[in-house]
Amino acid sequence: MSLHTQPEPKTYAEASKHDCWKQAMQAEIQALEKTGTWKLVDLRPDVKPIGCRWIYKVKFHVDGTVGRYKARLVAKGYNQIEGLDYFDTYYPIAKLTTVRLVIALSSINNWYIHQLDVNNTFLHGDLQEDVYMMIPPGIKSIKTNQVCKLTKSLYGLKQASRKWYKS
Amino acid sequence: MHDIILAGNSLTEFSHIKSILDSLFKIKDLSQLKYFLGIEVAHSKLGISLCQRKYCLDLLDDTSTLGSKPLSTPSDSSLKLHLDSSPPFEDVPAYRRLIGRLLYLNNTRPDITFITQQLSQFLSKPTQAHHSAAFRVLKYLKGCPGKGLFFPRSSSITLQGFSYADWAGCIDTRRSISGQCFFLGNSLISWRNKKQITVSRSSYEVEYRALASATCELQWLLYLLKDLHITCSKLPVLYCDNQSAIHIAANPVFHERTKHLEIDCHLISEKLQSGILKLLPVSSQDQVADFFHQSLAP
Numbered sequence: 001m002s003l004h005t006q007p008e009p010k011t012y013a014e015a016s017k018h019d020c021w022k023q024a025m026q027a028e029i030q031a032l033e034k035t036g037t038w039k040l041v042d043l044r045p046d047v048k049p050i051g052c053r054w055i056y057k058v059k060f061h062v063d064g065t066v067g068r069y070k071a072r073l074v075a076k077g078y079n080q081i082e083g084l085d086y087f088d089t090y091y092p093i094a095k096l097t098t099v100r101l102v103i104a105l106s107s108i109n110n111w112y113i114h115q116l117d118v119n120n121t122f123l124h125g126d127l128q129e130d131v132y133m134m135i136p137p138g139i140k141s142i143k144t145n146q147v148c149k150l151t152k153s154l155y156g157l158k159q160a161s162r163k164w165y166k167s
Numbered sequence: 168m169h170d171i172i173l174a175g176n177s178l179t180e181f182s183h184i185k186s187i188l189d190s191l192f193k194i195k196d197l198s199q200l201k202y203f204l205g206i207e208v209a210h211s212k213l214g215i216s217l218c219q220r221k222y223c224l225d226l227l228d229d230t231s232t233l234g235s236k237p238l239s240t241p242s243d244s245s246l247k248l249h250l251d252s253s254p255p256f257e258d259v260p261a262y263r264r265l266i267g268r269l270l271y272l273n274n275t276r277p278d279i280t281f282i283t284q285q286l287s288q289f290l291s292k293p294t295q296a297h298h299s300a301a302f303r304v305l306k307y308l309k310g311c312p313g314k315g316l317f318f319p320r321s322s323s324i325t326l327q328g329f330s331y332a333d334w335a336g337c338i339d340t341r342r343s344i345s346g347q348c349f350f351l352g353n354s355l356i357s358w359r360n361k362k363q364i365t366v367s368r369s370s371y372e373v374e375y376r377a378l379a380s381a382t383c384e385l386q387w388l389l390y391l392l393k394d395l396h397i398t399c400s401k402l403p404v405l406y407c408d409n410q411s412a413i414h415i416a417a418n419p420v421f422h423e424r425t426k427h428l429e430i431d432c433h434l435i436s437e438k439l440q441s442g443i444l445k446l447l448p449v450s451s452q453d454q455v456a457d458f459f460h461q462s463l464a465p
Contacts, residue, residue: 062202062221096274097357099172100217100316101391103200103208104354106174107215107318113200113208114181116171118192 008056012137015056015071024071025054025138032073038133038148040141049132049147051076052156073136074156086129086158127153170203206275207315217275218315223308226268230305237310238303242282248300249338250289256298263290265301272308275315277348277358279304284344284360288337322352326388326403329455330381332363332373342366345377347384348455357384371411375435378412378446381405382435385444402442406449413446 015021032038043049052075059067080086106113131150135141153160171188173181188194200208205222208215227233256262269283282304289297328349336344342365348358361380367373385403392399407413416435439446 062207097388098391099203100354100356101351101388102172102174102395103215103217104318104322104351104356105324105395105397107320107354108322108324108352109176110320111174111176112178112181113210113215114173115197115200115203116173116185116188117195117197118171118188 008058010056012054015054016138020069021056021071024056024069028071028073029139032154035152037152037154038150040135040146041132041149042143043132043145043147047132047147049134050079052133052136052154054137072155075131075133075150075154077156077158077160080131080158084129086131127151127157127159129159131157172200172203204274205271212320214317214319216315216317218313219272219275220313220315222268223272223312226272227305227309227312230265230302232302232305232309235306235309238306239310241279241304241307242285242300243303246300247338248285248288248297250292251294251296253294253296256293256295259291259293262293262298262301266290269301269304277316277355278314279308280358280360284362288339288362316355318354319352322354323400324397325352325399325401326350326385326392328381328385328403328405329449330374330378330405330407331454332370332377332409334367334370334373337362340366343373343376345373345380347377347381349384349388357388359384371409371415374407374409374412375415378405378407378416379433379435382438382444386438389443403444405444405446406454407446408449408451408454410448413448416446 009015009018009021015025052073055072055074057070057072059070061067103113105111127150133148133150133154135146135148150157171194173184175181185194185196199210202208205219207218207220209218224233266283266287269279269286273280273283282300286297286301286304326349328347331346333344333346335341340362343363344360345363346358346360349356363373363376365376367376382405385405389403416439418436435446438444
């Protein structure tokens with residue numbers, strides 16, 4: 001059993017002191033680059049990019065042991081402007097009653113019940129709107145004064161969940 | 168949102184679906200369902216049980232009540248919560264957070280449904296009395312963090328619903344509280360406790376209103392079963408312990424005394440006549456939904 005004593009870091013500066021978090025961020029960056037979440041472009045003077053930050057979370061197993069270190073990059077969607085950066089945000093989710101009904105049915109009929117987890121759910125949706133984001137800490141850009149133009153949806157965007165539903 | 172549950176009788180069909188999904192998105196196969204949205208799922212020969220033990224213990228840990236003395240009931244049956252004059256509880260966001268977490272625990276804990284509904288009436292202006300009532304719930308949870316639902320394997324596929332109303336149950340507004348619960352065979356799958364939006368002068372009216380909202384839920388469950396291509400072995404039954412409400416529902420002629428009931432309430436008689444459900448009386452002792460209106464007696 002690995003013992004987790006340090007609290008979860010709040011900032012990039014804190015996290016980058018530890019190998020476990022550096023690896024976690026590296027994994028997230030790789031996933032983002034693989035799906036082509038953004039393109040680096042020069043910052044136009046009329047554009048105000050939204051911010052972003054890293055969220056660090058230790059995932060535990062049910063028995064309390066450390067499952068994995070998870071770093072997730074989120075966009076500061078609260079700075080987005082409706083009609084400019086985003087339009088619809090509606091997203092359907094399953095009612096827990098449905099889940100209970102299905103599990104009860106499975107019990108009666110002796111069905112198998114399996115669980116799947118979609119990795120990086122929100123990165124699967126394409127983004128039509130023009131959303132610019134500041135370059136996240138941990139990613140090097142060659143030129144100065146560049147920003148990320150998002151091509152895929154990212155956690156934290158107002159339209160993130162809808163884009164996943166639509167994809 | 169990220170999690171998908173597959174249920175069925177063919178593992179080959181499972182792997183087919185998994186490969187299709189995996190080609191579209193990157194998915195991780197977690198095999199048998201064990202832990203889902205904070206709900207722990209245990210499988211056995213006799214059935215499937217659901218509980219939120221970890222979520223509950225985390226809640227107790229965060230509120231520093233892990234060391235408190237466990238209590239056998241979630242609320243004090245002699246105490247009726249209302250807008251009292253005790254000093255206001257200062258940390259309102261903390262109260263709201265606590266109730267929010269209790270609400271999430273309601274996913275597998277019908278035993279705290281009554282008190283959670285009571286406590287959520289005071290989210291805007293909680294007092295010390297409300298806060299200590301909320302802490303009493305935590306002390307109760309401390310005694311049984313792993314309590315949850317059990318879905319037995321030996322069960323028929325039938326729908327049974329219970330409807331109940333607590334006439335003028337809210338002492339501040341004198342509005343009534345309706346409660347309902349639904350069983351698929353022997354498994355409790357849906358329950359609710361809600362303050363009605365209007366004041367009613369007669370007790371049959373509130374029962375009738377509760378019945379109407381129970382009918383809506385029953386209809387929804389039937390649609391869901393239909394979508395899943397499941398047929399019930401018997402006609403769904405809705406139990407109600409108020410004779411007058413049953414008579415109004417059964418009688419297609421609305422007379423003078425029921426004129427004031429709003430039209431939307433009469434959907435129950437429409438559904439009855441179309442034959443999708445049966446309405447039966449139940450004695451007060453056998454009334455299951457009653458459970459959501461009373462503090463549990465020790």
